[in-house]
Amino acid sequence: MLAGIDLGGTQVRVALARSDGRLFASVKTRTPLLATAQAMVEWAAAEIDRHRGRDKVRSITIAAPGPIDVKRGVLVNPPNLPWQNVPLAAMMARATGAKVQLANDADMAGLGEFHHGAGQGTKNMVYITWSTGVGGGLIIDGKLHRGAHATAGEVGHMIIDPNGPLDNCGQRGCLEAFVSGTALARQTGRPAAELFAEAARGNRSAQMAVEQAARYMGIALISLTNVLDPEMFVIGGGVSRSWGLIQPTMLATLRSSPFIKPARRPRLRRARLGDRAGQVGAVEWARINQ
Ligand SMILES: [Zn+2]
Numbered sequence: 599m600l601a602g603i604d605l606g607g608t609q610v611r612v613a614l615a616r617s618d619g620r621l622f623a624s625v626k627t628r629t630p631l632l633a634t635a636q637a638m639v640e641w642a643a644a645e646i647d648r649h650r651g652r653d654k655v656r657s658i659t660i661a662a663p664g665p666i667d668v669k670r671g672v673l674v675n676p677p678n679l680p681w682q683n684v685p686l687a688a689m690m691a692r693a694t695g696a697k698v699q700l701a702n703d704a705d706m707a708g709l710g711e712f713h714h715g716a717g718q719g720t721k722n723m724v725y726i727t728w729s730t731g732v733g734g735g736l737i738i739d740g741k742l743h744r745g746a747h748a749t750a751g752e753v754g755h756m757i758i759d760p761n762g763p764l765d766n767c768g769q770r771g772c773l774e775a776f777v778s779g780t781a782l783a784r785q786t787g788r789p790a791a792e793l794f795a796e797a798a799r800g801n802r803s804a805q806m807a808v809e810q811a812a813r814y815m816g817i818a819l820i821s822l823t824n825v826l827d828p829e830m831f832v833i834g835g836g837v838s839r840s841w842g843l844i845q846p847t848m849l850a851t852l853r854s855s856p857f858i859k860p861a862r863r864p865r866l867r868r869a870r871l872g873d874r875a876g877q878v879g880a881v882e883w884a885r886i887n888q
Pocket of ligand 1: 755772774
């Protein structure tokens with residue numbers, strides 16, 4: 599049996615699956631209810647124990663926000679969790695007796711969309727999560743590409759304009775510094791959710807701010823296409839809920855490149871698994887690495 603845990607700043611989800619990857623149980627709780635990392639591990643281990651019946655859970659993947667040390671299975675200092683330098687993989691292995699992997703949450707969401715969501719049937723796909731931040735997961739030749747230090751896919755930190763605003767990461771002009779929910783709130787003086795709602799109601803200045811963000815995202819899609827030659831972009835995260843507002847501009851920007859001929863232009867799809875993508879991908883990663 600396999601388990602996938604998706605650890606986020608607001609929710610923790612645990613999913614159990616048969617060894618072929620089919621999910622049969624899924625539970626969640628609010629992260630702030632679990633005061634410490636140890637409490638989270640104990641909660642997840644108890645849920646796994648409750649649902650596994652007589653079967654043994656052999657392989658578990660924990661999808662967690664970066665930065666993480668994948669090799670040592672350590673959660674370093676995620677911005678939206680109060681835990682630092684936690685050896686999460688070892689703690690979970692001790693609590694369950696299973697083989698435990700720690701993996702990047704955007705990578706796992708991308709893997710979930712690739713195997714069971716919008717990216718099914720492709721071999722080369724780029725997943726982008728567009729929300730309060732911007733992250734990504736790369737599927738190359740049918741496999742998750744993690745790079746030399748398991749940090750590949752940081753789409754949000756592609757530099758769009760070297761003279762642009764300073765990003766949290768210390769670089770100037772990152773995609774994230776232009777289009778993330780946090781950046782849009784800073785630019786427009788209102789929460790991003792409100793900005794998208796106003797744009798949907800037809801407010802012209804809100805629409806212009808959203809269109810500009812979608813144009814910057816489209817520029818990033820052009821660069822990613824030139825570097826990686828994917829068949830498809832899958833866009834997830836909270837902003838993808840406003841698909842009708844962002845898709846036309848992203849697509850028009852991608853089409854505006856004279857270098858990317860129609861024959862090699864990737865398709866653009868909205869993610870299908872919503873906030874389940876991380877746990878679905880984590881189970882898949884547990885299956886691949888069992
Ligand atoms: Zn950055």
